[in-house]
Amino acid sequence: MFLIHCPYCGEREQSEFKAGGEAHIVRPKQPTELSDDQWAEYLFMRKNIKGVQFERWVHTHGCRKWFNMVRDTSNDEIKAIYKMGEKPPTKYK
Amino acid sequence: MLNYSNPITEEKSYSGLQMREVKPIMKLILRGKKREFLSAVGKSLNLILPAEANTFTKSDKLTALWLSPDEWMIFSNEASHIGSNDYQIENLLNKSICKTNLGAVTDVTDQFVLINLKGDKIYDLFETGSPFNFNDFRKKKASVTQTILAKIDVIIQNETQNDVNLFVKRSFSQHLFSWMNDTASRL
Numbered sequence: 001m002f003l004i005h006c007p008y009c010g011e012r013e014q015s016e017f018k019a020g021g022e023a024h025i026v027r028p029k030q031p032t033e034l035s036d037d038q039w040a041e042y043l044f045m046r047k048n049i050k051g052v053q054f055e056r057w058v059h060t061h062g063c064r065k066w067f068n069m070v071r072d073t074s075n076d077e078i079k080a081i082y083k084m085g086e087k088p089p090t091k092y093k
Numbered sequence: 094m095l096n097y098s099n100p101i102t103e104e105k106s107y108s109g110l111q112m113r114e115v116k117p118i119m120k121l122i123l124r125g126k127k128r129e130f131l132s133a134v135g136k137s138l139n140l141i142l143p144a145e146a147n148t149f150t151k152s153d154k155l156t157a158l159w160l161s162p163d164e165w166m167i168f169s170n171e172a173s174h175i176g177s178n179d180y181q182i183e184n185l186l187n188k189s190i191c192k193t194n195l196g197a198v199t200d201v202t203d204q205f206v207l208i209n210l211k212g213d214k215i216y217d218l219f220e221t222g223s224p225f226n227f228n229d230f231r232k233k234k235a236s237v238t239q240t241i242l243a244k245i246d247v248i249i250q251n252e253t254q255n256d257v258n259l260f261v262k263r264s265f266s267q268h269l270f271s272w273m274n275d276t277a278s279r280l
Contacts, residue, residue, distance in 0.1 A: 008162055009146055009238075013224035016241060061246050062239045063146075063161035 002076050007083050008063045020056035022046045023068045024088060050074050052092050100267035101206065107277045109214035112270070115207045115258075119169040119180050125196020126163045134196075137189045138167070138182065147230075149237045149250060155182070158237045158250060166248065166260070168207070205248075206266035208259045208273075214280050215257050219249070221276050243272045 005011050028034055028042055047053065053073050058066045070079040070092045080089045104113040123134060123142070135141050140152040143159040150157050151170070158166045173180070186198045210218075216227045225240040236251045245268070248260040261269050 011226075012240070015224050061241050063164075065161055 002078070004057065004069070004078065005081055006059045006062060006065070007067050007081055008065050009059060012059070012062060016059060016061040018058050018060045020058055020066065022048075023054040023056045052079060054088055054092075100263065101208070101270045105270075105274050105277070107212075107214070107280070110210065110212035110218060110277050110280070112208060112210050112273060112277070114266075114270075115172065115209045117173050117202070118207050119173050119182065120201045120205050120207075120260075121167045121180075121183055121186070122160075122199040122201050123157075123165045123167060123186070123190070123196060124163055124199075125190065127195055129193075130190060130195040133189045133193070134186070137185050140167075143235075147237050148235050150235070156250075158248065160237075160239060160248070166201070204263060205260045206263050208261065208266070208270065210257045210259060211255060213255050214277070215255065217280050218273060218277055221280075222272070243269060245269050 002014050003011050004014055004017050006017075025042070028038070031039065034042070050073055053071055055069050055071055056066055057069050058064065066084050067081060068084065068086070068088065069081050070089065071077070072079060079092055082088065099114065099116070101114040104111065106112075125131070125134075131142055131144075138152070138155055138157075140155050140157055141150055142157050142165050143150045146159060146162075148159050154170055155167055156170055158168075160166055167182075180200070180202075183198060183200055190196045191198055216231055219225075219227055219242060222243040223240055225238060230236050230238060230249075230251060231254070233251070237248065239246070239248050241247070242249075242259075245261060245265045247269070250258040250260075252258055
């Protein structure tokens with residue numbers, strides 16, 4: 001259990017949110033030209049690292065807005081939160 | 094309002110807490126982003142939609158709650174007439190917003206149940222079943238929040254001190270009301 005600072009509503013408890021997986025995965029421009037392996041790579045394969053990860057979250061039980069989060073998966077420390085469409089902070093890359 | 098059987102039939106009173114359903118109340122959800130949308134709503138309703146997060150604004154007849162950066166709930170301050178789901182304000186907004194493609198208007202009168210709570214133990218009740226920190230909320234004027242109460246999504250509006258409006262989906266309202274009664278009896 002930890003607190004998350006929703007960029008729209010402010011600080012709320014984690015149980016109000018849902019995690020939406022890895023962020024910044026770019027959809028292939030020509031999906032029909034991809035092999036099955038490449039398409040599966042895009043659809044299913046995620047980094048799932050222990051350490052700093054870029055993720056999407058949604059404030060399900062609040063404003064229902066999506067946003068991005070930089071989170072250390074080993075200790076749940078939230079490094080940064082930024083809105084959809086904004087550039088990710090470079091220092092964690 | 095359509096002729097639904099009411100899930101909440103009685104007023105409940107405990108020491109420091111009274112609960113009742115307020116009905117029939119017109120409720121609309123407005124969605125839109127553009128600046129023109131905000132000014133069109135303002136002109137149509139004579140009410141400025143709150144731009145600040147977690148707040149509400151009020152006019153003589155209507156209250157507007159902030160739900161998200163592009164979503165607001167509007168409800169009538171006084172009970173409307175029973176027997177019709179046709180609202181003058183909805184028609185007005187349909188003309189000024191929907192037909193001009195500025196935003197969306199949805200009638201949620203029958204989707205939400207408004208429960209009014211009065212008394213000094215309101216927040217004691219909320220704190221038993223919500224992860225939200227009510228310390229600042231109860232002190233701040235004109236505050237609104239969407240959160241979870243007894244695992245149910247609710248919208249809570251701090252009308253005045255010791256007078257709170259709570260919106261809950263109709264299908265959850267009976268369960269929530271009985272949970273609130275059960276909890277209130279043990280406060």
